[in-house]
Amino acid sequence: MSNLTQTLRVSLAQHALFASFTLLFLSSMRAAYVFIFYADRVQASGDLLFILTQGLRFDIITIGFGATLPILLSLFVSPFSLIWRGWQRLQAAYYVALLAIIIFIELSTPSFIAQFDTRPNILFVEYLKYPKEVFAMLIKAYLGDLVLAAIVIPLICGALFWALKRSFTPATSNLKWSLALFPVMSFLCLLSIRSTFGHRPVNPSVVAVTSDLMINSLALNSTYSVMWAAYNNNTNGGNAFSYGDIDEARAIMLVKENMDVPAEHFTNTEIPTLHQQIAGTQRDKPLNLVIILEESLGAEFVGSLGGLPLTPNLDRLAQQGLWFDNLYATGTRSVRGIEAVITGFTPTTSRSVVKLERSQSGFFTIAELLKNQGYDTSFIYGGEAHFDNMSSFFMGNGFQNITQQKDFVDPKFTGSWGVSDEDLFNMAHDQFSRAGDKPFFSLVFSSSNHTPFEYPENTIEQYDTEKATVNNAVKYADHALGVFFEKAQKSNYWDNTLFLVIADHNSRVAGTELVPVKRFHIPALFLGADITPQRYTTVASQIDMLPTALSLMGINSEHPAIGHDLTQRPTKKPGRAMMQYHETQAYMEGDNVIIFEPNKEAQQFAYRNEALVERGQYDAALKERALAHAKFGPISYRDGSYRLPKQKTYRKHN
Known part of the structure; x- marks a missing residue:
């Protein structure tokens, strides 16, 4: 050899x-x-x-x-x-x-x-x-x-x-x-x-x-x-961007134009989207705010959205407040939903800002805005708040108190992801009842509708014969929600509180399309206090919930969120939604959809009958708006310009 x-x-x-x-x-x-x-x-x-x-x-x-x-x-x-x-x-x-x-x-x-x-x-x-x-x-x-x-x-x-x-x-x-x-x-x-x-x-x-x-x-x-x-x-990191080229100044200009905010309301050149928002409802005393983030509640599970008959309580409550027929999540995970609802931030190819290093403090959230206006701010969760870096992000950005699994004494039921939704809502109800005249904001995050779909025995009439299924878990989550609102409507805080019930994302986003838009469709409902029953049918996004909530609460404020105040937006004007699906992003305006894939040419579709259909005529202006919104997140994260101005003095409400 x-x-x-x-x-x-x-x-x-x-x-x-x-x-x-x-x-x-x-x-x-x-x-x-x-x-x-x-x-x-x-x-x-x-x-x-x-x-x-x-x-x-x-x-x-x-x-x-x-x-x-x-x-x-x-x-x-x-x-x-x-x-x-x-x-x-x-x-x-x-x-x-x-x-x-x-x-x-x-x-x-x-x-x-x-x-x-x-x-x-x-x-x-x-x-x-x-x-x-x-x-x-x-x-x-x-x-x-x-x-x-x-x-x-x-x-x-x-x-x-x-x-x-x-x-x-x-x-x-x-x-x-x-x-x-x-x-x-x-x-x-x-x-x-x-x-x-x-x-x-x-x-x-x-x-x-x-x-x-x-x-x-x-x-x-x-x-x-x-x-x-x-x-x-x-x-x-937070600067991920590979969907195409657009001048940054023009991108910011297009985003600002799409915000429906008068030019004179923009207040700070260092924070390009910082603007004054005048509430659509003026109140002597602004309302409290409770956001109930429902785990994995897609439209296909909600009767009022044409889904399975699993949510009779939510369907009943939908008749009592401002209900959204055509609202879309920004992503497929809880942190993306938190990002959208709590900060109004747009989705990116990077991780949610809840996890990114440079957003752990000094990053805008509705909690920080309300804390500066004299509100007590809290996060109530049945699991462990360190999951997905939630506690670090929240405590660094305006949340003052966190209630998590270790704080529940003798819960009715504890599963893999924490205590049951009934235990969660009982804790929330007790805390809200003790608030007195002090204004408060709370994010309440459910967890029962999560694999492996555990919930207490003998609480619902099962939809499926097998107990641990997503359909049964949704039905239990709706049961717990219904019990909570029965208590809340009889409570001392009901008349002074705005509630937002909204899903963080769907349970399983899948399909053969580049972006399965249908699977981003989720429920959202504002109710409580004096909210007039109404159905909003125009396309809307999770990022629109923050400015809409402030308007309904009666809060005049200054913030950088780019979402629309849907209480003051003409319903005939097409809405828009952004959806991040792994490395692919969709921008939907009315029934027109632009889809970006990394290092590829953008594609344009029409969204009809819950499916994407290739569009023959190409809309260059729509593509540019879509590209501007895709770039807004990476630019503002990189520049540290998604924040409130430093040393800003706010009027407090007592």
């Missing part, structure tokens, strides 16, 4: 085994997705061969990331007998651990797709930050998946370790050949990672060839998908 052949065999044997095991596993999983789980959607896309070939490409890229450093180090270590044996053991342990991680992420994929309709992304990483809640959820809802992982991971990793151990060899490499091979192997490893001779390395946009994002993601593997999302998130 020549020195070259011997050096290659000794240096590369373990790496070849790891690559073989990994390719076989990832290819088998992709084949299962393509031919068993999602065969109908793959067939509809007509991209079977493309998915399989590109899948192999991304599997090689993933292996390249994991194996490049060990391969190059092995070339230098293999000629030295004193350290070669120990190196082989260390390398074997590394590869077994790496394969275990790859298998775990891949086995988690079906459950993740069921929830988010795409392979694991940055949400996967973020959920791992909260092991208590996630592990409890997995035990209750995904026990079968855990058992499967507990069997499959040891079997495959055990087989790899056995094969690696049998491949151990003496240090018989030739140092000269190792040095000669180093540039060759460096080139090949780099090529495996870049997967192209082009100027830019391959990335997920290569496989974004259909409007079905889940089908596009099948051509990746889940480990690569998570790595790419983490890299992209850390690189872009």
